[in-house]
Amino acid sequence: xxLTTTLSDGVFALSANDRRTELFENxxxxxxxxxxxxxxxxxxxxALLDTINSCSGGDIIxxxxxxxxxxxxxxxxxxxxxxxxxxxxxxxxRRYPTVKIVGNxxxxxxxRNYFAVKEENLLCVEExxxxxxxxxxxxxxxxxxxxxxxxxxxFEVSESILFSGDVFGxxxxxxxxxxxxxxxxxxYGEEMLRYYTNVIGKYNGMVVKSLPKIExxxxxxxxxxxxxxxxxxxxxxxxxxxxxxxxxxxxxxxIVYGSMYGNTAASADYMARRMADGGMRSIKVFDVSKTxxxxxxxxxxxxxxxxxxxxxxxxxxxxxxxxxxxxxxxxPALQCKPLAIFGSSSWNGAGVKTLxxxxxxxxxxxxxxxAEIMGFAEAAKMSPFDVLADKIVESAKSC
Ligand code: FEO
Numbered sequence: 438x439x440l441t442t443t444l445s446d447g448v449f450a451l452s453a454n455d456r457r458t459e460l461f462e463n464x465x466x467x468x469x470x471x472x473x474x475x476x477x478x479x480x481x482x483x484a485l486l487d488t489i490n491s492c493s494g495g496d497i498i499x500x501x502x503x504x505x506x507x508x509x510x511x512x513x514x515x516x517x518x519x520x521x522x523x524x525x526x527x528x529x530x531r532r533y534p535t536v537k538i539v540g541n542x543x544x545x546x547x548x549r550n551y552f553a554v555k556e557e558n559l560l561c562v563e564e565x566x567x568x569x570x571x572x573x574x575x576x577x578x579x580x581x582x583x584x585x586x587x588x589x590x591x592f593e594v595s596e597s598i599l600f601s602g603d604v605f606g607x608x609x610x611x612x613x614x615x616x617x618x619x620x621x622x623x624x625y626g627e628e629m630l631r632y633y634t635n636v637i638g639k640y641n642g643m644v645v646k647s648l649p650k651i652e653x654x655x656x657x658x659x660x661x662x663x664x665x666x667x668x669x670x671x672x673x674x675x676x677x678x679x680x681x682x683x684x685x686x687x688x689x690x691x692i693v694y695g696s697m698y699g700n701t702a703a704s705a706d707y708m709a710r711r712m713a714d715g716g717m718r719s720i721k722v723f724d725v726s727k728t729x730x731x732x733x734x735x736x737x738x739x740x741x742x743x744x745x746x747x748x749x750x751x752x753x754x755x756x757x758x759x760x761x762x763x764x765x766x767x768x769p770a771l772q773c774k775p776l777a778i779f780g781s782s783s784w785n786g787a788g789v790k791t792l793x794x795x796x797x798x799x800x801x802x803x804x805x806x807x808a809e810i811m812g813f814a815e816a817a818k819m820s821p822f823d824v825l826a827d828k829i830v831e832s833a834k835s836c
Contacts, residue, residue: 448478448573450476451475452615465561472610472664473805479591483511487514487516487602488523488525498528498532499571512769515544516589516590519603541587563579594595598660599654641769660779663707686739689740693761696781700781701748703780704746704780705722712830715827743835745779750798780810781809810822
């Protein structure tokens with residue numbers, strides 16, 4: 438069901454929840470679902486800003502018809518074309534065949550790959566272009582790669598409302614609250630960060646580039662395509678993004694291991710204890726075969742040091758660790774974190790060798806010689822892990 442909420446005179450939020458989809462982008466786990474927003478502005482001209490994924494079970498056309506109350510839809514503004522927001526474009530065009538589709542050059546390059554649109558109905562905007570709807574004006578900000586190359590935002594000038602696309606979005610279905618003052622935003626920020634690190638994290642550099650422009654709007658209301666609308670303290674959402682885009686450490690270390698029979702796991706626990714005894718605080722430890730990767734990526738994002746360990750498996754690392762390494766390879770910002778490597782093996786040391794090789798390929802700063810155990814993790818064999826743990830403690834003090 439799509440719920441309609443009035444944000445201001447003539448400005449409406451359409452919001453829907455999806456608790457059925459298990460994986461966002463068929464990748465990222467959604468234990469609490471996800472929500473979608475679109476917006477409608479009714480003035481002398483009427484505009485729909487983005488659409489809502491039909492998986493949410495709502496019918497956006499009937500909702501828009503209800504708001505427009507017999508009037509025509511003049512504009513469909515497309516801030517972002519990823520299908521979670523764009524699958525209903527065709528329905529909108531069929532219902533409102535004269536609607537002008539507003540986007541930038543890259544929007545239309547992508548749009549033509551999905552829909553047969555009439556060229557004469559495309560209205561191309563650039564950075565700073567304005568679209569007058571009557572008493573309201575939308576000013577466009579081109580924000581490429583937040584999260585696709587065509588991504589843009591629009592700023593409603595008279596009331597300082599920023600329609601921000603995926604930016605400031607989150608995983609998690611709405612639980613009643615649509616506005617920031619209706620929820621605990623610190624708690625809410627956890628899933629917002631998981632969304633940020635996994636969906637937008639690859640383009641962190643573009644976030645850094647775009648944040649001053651977003652901040653300069655002095656928006657009084659932030660309206661993303663997922664999650665709550667920030668109208669009481671929009672500065673908090675911007676502060677989140679500033680902090681996250683700097684990869685500011687919250688925890689001293691994250692240890693992630695892939696272990697078949699418990700020896701790499703035991704080494705992880707052994708090192709974690711020694712690191713804690715050495716003064717490190719907030720050490721997070723994860724079994725990569727158990728914890729979904731998106732949570733691990735988030736913990737790596739906010740750790741001071743990263744410690745990765747794997748047993749050997751078919752001459753490589755455990756495939757679940759390989760999957761994590763492949764995911765990290767897509768997120769350059771993570772490769773700036775100091776890295777330590779450890780593992781276990783029965784005969785050839787392939788786990789550690791593979792991790793070391795991947796680190797070299799990605800030019801990770803490996804802070805010390807890796808530690809490895811052959812066979813059982815026994816007290817008599819643990820001295821290389823003492824040395825590595827001590828080096829990690831030392832390294833954490835200097836970064
Ligand atoms: Fe919510 Fe990049 O789509």
